[in-house]
Ligand code: PEP
């Protein structure tokens with residue numbers, strides 16, 4: 001097709017306009033995709049337009065076509081790298097072929113009836129660095145495609161990728177359709193695992209039955225009694241549920257709410273205006289939650305669930321139902337709710353709750369902390385889930401992929417059960433390795449450590465062994481406290497951690513607050529860019545007493561033991577020296593006071609701010625060790641907010657830009673004989689962990705649940721071979737190395 005004909009025929013703007021109109025229309029996702037491929041084919045005047053979508057496991061499924069046999073839709077599959085479509089997905093770039101039949105990569109799928117079509121152009125649908133699928137056009141006539149045509153198809157592909165990843169499409173209707181009528185809903189998995197069971201939609205209290213009352217005194221009395229009963233109930237939960245320190249802290253917060261004079265005064269005042277106790281509790285509860293919802297502080301927002309739970313509890317005691325603890329529920333219950341408080345979760349028989357599906361939720365929500373310690377798989381982020389799923393529905397969840405299957409087919413159940421079996425086998429395999437060292441097949445030994453901060457973090461799955469705590473996030477206990485913990489409280493917390501790990505090293509990271517880590521009792525100024533703002537070491541160097549108190553607590557907790565202190569968000573050598581000087585002043589103070597000093601003190605820094613990389617040669621003369629915080633380092637290197645769901649995974653950590661920076665850090669530290677570790681989330685994922693070892697890192701610190709998988713991967717890799725492979729790749733490639741590394745791992749038998 002020549003350039004002028006192309007321009008005569010197609011107005012780029014027109015085609016984009018019609019695509020936008022289709023995207024904006026309210027229609028089922030499958031119908032929309034069908035219409036899009038039809039429009040594209042007609043407007044580009046080609047015989048075929050098809051869209052393939054990437055499915056878990058790198059399978060490309062034909063999801064819509066205009067021109068091929070429609071019966072092939074949802075029936076034709078290609079693996080990544082298989083055929084021209086698979087090649088486009090793997091290469092992540094467009095491929096144009098004038099005669100597919102003479103092309104070595106072409107794979108004929110008879111069910112598509114594509115025999116008459118000779119020429120093909122395909123583009124990958126990429127968003128947030130992920131290949132979501134492939135868009136293909138084909139013609140009967142043999143022809144070569146102009147670069148303008150390919151560019152236009154790429155632009156259409158971009159729009160399509162946005163649509164495929166867009167919320168409405170992804171969350172509900174879309175996937176239901178794209179898997180050929182099966183009910184499949186995508187959310188975000190917060191606690192990994194599989195579960196199959198019967199849905200129980202969690203109900204909060206219904207409407208207030210009676211709003212007005214004649215006798216205010218009687219209503220006030222009822223209120224006081226209800227509050228009393230709730231207090232007793234919460235105390236009973238505390239006494240009987242064998243909770244960890246963090247969980248019991250949550251219920252202590254309930255007790256604090258119950259005794260809050262302001263809340264009680266507001267409710268009694270509402271009763272005095274003529275309301276029933278029930279209506280007063282509801283009214284004041286609504287007012288308070290509304291006010292909490294307006295606040296930007298994420299900590300307070302997360303307390304809303306706890307407070308709502310409490311209001312429901314008080315109202316239940318005002319009604320006839322009273323206590324609902326351990327109500328009768330099916331043996332395999334999948335709890336479905338808009339949101340859930342931690343106490344509400346514990347109202348159910350926890351042995352019968354096999355999974356949780358929520359509309360709201362986040363990693364740091366108290367209920368999630370409780371569910372994690374109970375090992376219940378949890379998926380959140382599904383809009384209107386409590387309306388979509390009904391009581392008694394059969395539900396299967398695969399939290400690793402964040403997928404909920406509503407009324408799943410036998411085939412889905414078989415697939416899930418096979419996957420669960422595989423996971424079980426893998427776990428068993430990891431458990432067998434538990435006493436074996438993390439050593440590569442060519443004899444390179446790697447130190448595996450855990451990231452911790454909550455007491456239950458130290459209860460490692462399958463008893464997997466770890467060498468120490470590579471990152472103790474001290475802000476976590478601060479976040480769960482009601483008030484700034486004093487030196488004594490802090491000392492106890494840190495000492496407990498040291499005792500729990502029985503002599504293994506614990507790297508205490510100085511307070512890393514600010515940005516998304518907000519302390520409820522600490523006045524934070526509103527900032528335009530909190531991640532780049534007055535946070536972490538910048539704040540504690542300014543509020544020196546805060547830092548000094550914490551350092552004092554570290555020193556006292558480690559009396560007679562080894563003390564490792566690490567400073568976060570250091571951006572210059574001068575800042576590190578200042579922080580270290582403060583620590584040494586505290587050591588002197590403790591000495592003068594006659595206290596027992598730590599047996600040995602090592603002071604290190606995190607590398608999270610890119611500026612530090614350019615001061616590394618000077619920095620290694622000052623520090624005892626370095627730990628790379630890849631979560632923040634990647635965020636700042638790519639200028640990409642790690643908490644923004646629109647972009648947080650747009651740039652892959654397995655891209656040469658970050659990998660080269662990491663290799664440089666590792667090499668300089670190695671030459672200077674400074675221990676260097678990685679403690680960002682990267683180290684928790686097998687493929688990334690193996691890559692880090694390939695780059696030269698000999699120490700990793702990760703989420704405790706990843707220990708088994710990472711160790712298995714390391715034990716099956718050849719460090720030198722991978723190092724040589726990476727060396728070549730880092731200079732020859734600019735895009736993500738993920739697919740290549742996956743293939744490398746597969747070809748070399750690395751267990752990822
Ligand atoms: C990091 O930034 O990689 C890191 C480990 O610190 P945090 O995730 O606590 O910011």
Ligand code: MG
Pocket residue numbers: 568608629631632
């Ligand atoms: Mg960080």
